[in-house]
Amino acid sequence: MIDQMADTIPLIEPVVGDDELGNIESVLESGYMTQGPYADEFEDGFADRVGADHAITVTSCTTGMELALDALGIGPGDEVPLPDFTHPATANAVVRMGAEPVLVDVDRDTYNVDTDALSDAVTDETGALLPVSWGGQPLPTDVVNDIAAAHGVPVLEDAACSSGAAYDGQPVGSQFDVSVFSFHPRKVLTTGEGGMITTDDDDLEREIRSVKNFGTDQREGEIGFVRADATNFRFSDILAAVGVAQLDRLDEIVERRREIAHRYTDLLEDVPGVTPPAEPAPAHHNFQSYCIYVEAGDEHTRDDLIDALAEQDIESQIGTYALHQTDAFADAKRVGDLETSRALHHNLLTLPVAHSMTDRDQERVVETLAAALESAT
Template sequence: MRLNLPLTGAEELAAVAEVLESGYLTQGPKAATLEALVNDTVGTEHAFAVSSATTGLHLALVGLGVKPDDEVIIPDFSFPATANVVVQLGAIPVFVDIEPDTFNLAPALLEAAITPRTAAIMPVHAFGLTADMDPINHIAAVHGIPVLEDAACALTALYNGRPAGSLGTAGVFSFHPRKIITTGEGGMITTNDSELAARMRVLRTHGAVRDGLFMSFVDAGFNYRLSDVHAAIGIAQMAKLDHIVGRRQTLASALTERIGSVEGVTAPVVPEGSRHSFQSYVVTLDEDIDRDAVICEMRELDVETTLGTYSMHLQPYFRERFGIPDEALPNATRAHRSALTLPLYPQLSESDVDRVAESLRLAVERVRSAPAAARR
């Protein structure tokens, strides 16, 4: 059983064929339509289709004016792209620990991380659950710092009734095949800040503006556009959005119910007032359970699993550059070693959910009963 399968079919094939037949393959009317659809979903005024969420985060940080030697606060537990875009600007990622139950940035630790060099705060909505944005935004407002949501996993997620991507200065979604919808590769920036939107519009396309018959290049911009081929896939995917998310939530509820009796496994939580998109279904194993051994056991049972995501300070580049001790980020360190992602996607059946839960139970039992030497 695969960890994830994007829900694609005849509609996406037809959409791509239409673009190929039109001869208009680069960013064009399809990209604009996809931007409008995402704006409607998120409730923002501006949306910018980009080639990936990573380029979207980079573009947004440039638009916000982040420069070399500035600091950007991020949670330590995230895919490394969150920190990479900061480093690529010559800025410094400041890693903050997470809340162990939600995997999201701990607002109580935010104030202590702010310095005169802090140029942005970038909370991550881990696995499709929004960070606790009200206290984050309050602290940011007191210090006059913009908030950029890494909402890669969180399309349709809600925080107190408000959509992810509309909760900060700007938000960035991913359309990678493992995300809620896919364009193959691609992403989207959303914002209500018209000045920021104007800067990103120019920077996204080589720093160019239309000046009569020709382009005038007013900045050293990027080529971060999304092609109409990719956007056409996204339009077809957006027509399925309600079904995709509804099915994910139904399956997540069923999986939570079934693994409730598996000793040593904690299901994901959904705080009151939040709606989880369940881009990934991530459980936490007790510390005495070897997560990597569970992954191997489930592979033997033909069920694909993986880690939750990465504690970035543990990765070789960041370890060598910053040398942050594990005890400074205890929750992220533990999550890196004990979080486990289980299969969850719309095509799964109820019997598939039964199989995932039973395989998890068997794998945990086997790992716990293995001799200590075999677990090392």
């Protein structure tokens, strides 16, 4: 294992080592570096891991969501309800398809979409639902699927953060019509960049593979180009070689993150002014992000805490964005006042969860946080 930890406590660190290096070396020696045998192996292994019939490598979660929306037939005239509290990439993909994102508030405890608000957002123009299993917190499967079934619309899950998470024993990636994952370096499973689409729908799988590969005909025995509006979102075998090795580490990585997260929760019991993240009983959170809600002070306190931690060489950051407060989505259609999303945007603080951090590192984080809170309030 490559040791990343030094005096600085990083927000996250990639868990990589000799297996990843060996796989990369074999790709380079083969001379075949575009999508190839490692991508096939990565897809097969990922599909098995999440219990889906199909897994399709793509260049990123964002491009994966574009492909999935396209395959679902989402375009101009369609509305797509999604949580306001998410990275802009979720809504970017909708706009790129010519559809309209509809911003919905989130749950204060789980940071995921408020399912009552999600249901209220559905209209005759709704083409699909796009909930996010944010930060590695899995979605309540039956509730979301019941909303979709009641209105006859599909569910596309932005599962960017959720490799290795599960809800009621069912792995994220097998719960909805389509799920899309990210392999960015901040994610639990990383290939540097890249993503994966999972689905049980054979027609969706064929359409997605066609569009990501220049519009080629994906029917067995057929050769030719059948989509003029296709593109190239193929996944390099170099990155796939890293992914194959990462899959073998996934259980270890997730369990280590859960161990760190639960210890943080214990340590924070004696720190007033902050609330640790919730983990509902059916959820197996992967803690890609361990986020605490800063109750103390005002809307500037969280940012002051980030600065105070940085002064002690401890990396931290915000949770994510309230889309309606960005220039890009200030005028987007919304349902409700989005007050919870706004509060999370200003008050959620992400603490470091680095694989090699020690118990003493965690104590240092909490001690620094407690001192900074006392000074700030």
